[in-house]
Amino acid sequence: xxxxxxxxxxxxxxxxxxxxxxxxxxxxxxxxxxxxxxxxxxxxxxxxxxxxxxxxxxxxxxxxxxxxxxxxxxxxxxxxxxxxxxxxxxxxxxxxxxxxxxxxxxxxxxxxxxxxxxxxxxxxxxxxxxxxxxxxxxxxxxxxxxxxxxxxxxxxxxxxxxxxxxxxxxxxxxxxxxxxxxxxxxxxxxxxxxxxxxxxxxxxxxxxxxxxxxxxxxxxx
Amino acid sequence: xxxxxxxxxxxxxxxxxxxxxxxxxxxxxxxxxxxxxxxxxxxxxxxxxxxxxxxxxxxxxxxxxxxxxxxxxxxxxxxxxxxxxxxxxxxxxxxxxxxxxxxxxxxxxxxxxxxxxxxxxxxxxxxxxxxxxxxxxxxxxxxxxxxxxxxxxxxxxxxxxxxxxxx
Numbered sequence: 001x002x003x004x005x006x007x008x009x010x011x012x013x014x015x016x017x018x019x020x021x022x023x024x025x026x027x028x029x030x031x032x033x034x035x036x037x038x039x040x041x042x043x044x045x046x047x048x049x050x051x052x053x054x055x056x057x058x059x060x061x062x063x064x065x066x067x068x069x070x071x072x073x074x075x076x077x078x079x080x081x082x083x084x085x086x087x088x089x090x091x092x093x094x095x096x097x098x099x100x101x102x103x104x105x106x107x108x109x110x111x112x113x114x115x116x117x118x119x120x121x122x123x124x125x126x127x128x129x130x131x132x133x134x135x136x137x138x139x140x141x142x143x144x145x146x147x148x149x150x151x152x153x154x155x156x157x158x159x160x161x162x163x164x165x166x167x168x169x170x171x172x173x174x175x176x177x178x179x180x181x182x183x184x185x186x187x188x189x190x191x192x193x194x195x196x197x198x199x200x201x202x203x204x205x206x207x208x209x210x211x212x213x214x215x216x217x218x219x220x221x
Numbered sequence: 222x223x224x225x226x227x228x229x230x231x232x233x234x235x236x237x238x239x240x241x242x243x244x245x246x247x248x249x250x251x252x253x254x255x256x257x258x259x260x261x262x263x264x265x266x267x268x269x270x271x272x273x274x275x276x277x278x279x280x281x282x283x284x285x286x287x288x289x290x291x292x293x294x295x296x297x298x299x300x301x302x303x304x305x306x307x308x309x310x311x312x313x314x315x316x317x318x319x320x321x322x323x324x325x326x327x328x329x330x331x332x333x334x335x336x337x338x339x340x341x342x343x344x345x346x347x348x349x350x351x352x353x354x355x356x357x358x359x360x361x362x363x364x365x366x367x368x369x370x371x372x373x374x375x376x377x378x379x380x381x382x383x384x385x386x387x388x
Contacts, residue, residue: 049340050336089289118329
């Protein structure tokens with residue numbers, strides 16, 4: 001096993017046990033759970049190019065979901081587990097796609113100007129939140145699952161990776177301030193914004209923070 | 222309650238872990254020659270030398286790529302030919318190829334793009350007779366820019382692969 005590469009692990013929070021989910025070629029990254037927590041979807045590069053794979057956590061059986069010479073990554077399940085949204089550069093630039101969770105019926109849904117990434121399906125199933133890069137700015141926005149109704153909520157120098165609150169009303173993401181020409185600065189902090197586009201605020205953290213993800217526990221209580 | 226029975230739903234957390242403690246030892250694999258990719262037009266690949274360092278006299282450590290591309294330019298092929306000759310002449314030397322991207326685009330995508338660029342360079346060196354077990358690949362995505370500015374020049378300098386000697 002090559003210990004130099006980024007790998008996906010399961011962490012049992014209570015026991016503190018880390019469990020490598022598999023020894024795959026290249027780095028393994030962008031992991032997300034299925035809604036029933038029985039599967040992990042992630043990407044890794046077999047033969048040098050990243051595709052999306054699903055692994056059954058119990059049996060460790062791995063299923064390849066995309067098989068394309070482009071980069072396919074940042075997968076996210078729909079709340080009913082029937083579909084997956086992801087980003088791919090198969091059109092020439094990074095855009096958002098949906099497919100059934102078995103990898104069939106791949107469909108591009110983002111067609112606006114700029115590039116689109118990190119799509120995440122809303123808990124109610126009606127929207128996909130995303131990061132957009134356009135004219136040197138990053139936006140957090142939402143669109144319907146067919147790509148219509150794009151609405152940008154917030155614009156900044158650099159921000160990405162939105163995650164939905166369990167009730168689908170708030171998005172949390174992270175934002176970095178620009179570094180100067182000598183590479184100083186570049187602090188990352190967590191921010192949240194309402195789906196309405198109002199109430200943008202920084203979440204206080206003791207140190208820099210990035211890649212937030214809302215737990216589902218509140219929704220299940 | 223036995224820990225093994227605790228529900229994964231509530232307790233498990235996914236994360237990627239980058240283990241910094243690397244060893245150079247790898248299982249030996251036979252060199253698998255791959256067809257050399259055909260050079261393409263330069264596009265907006267950086268053609269200057271400001272950020273270039275050298276593995277040895279006259280052997281540039283890095284090659285540059287066009288936006289969202291991973292093809293080798295003519296200049297990149299020239300540099301990699303020199304790297305291949307250098308590695309042939311120094312048969313006990315192993316290298317790591319770092320793949321990098323510019324800051325435009327999301328982080329996960331750029332990690333994948335950096336890996337793809339580094340793998341293309343690795344394939345080219347293998348096709349020029351360097352054993353695959355002498356070459357490791359790592360991607361830093363957009364996390365380690367050579368030039369931290371936000372400009373077309375900086376982006377072109379950051380879209381690169383760098384061949385480094387571990388340690």
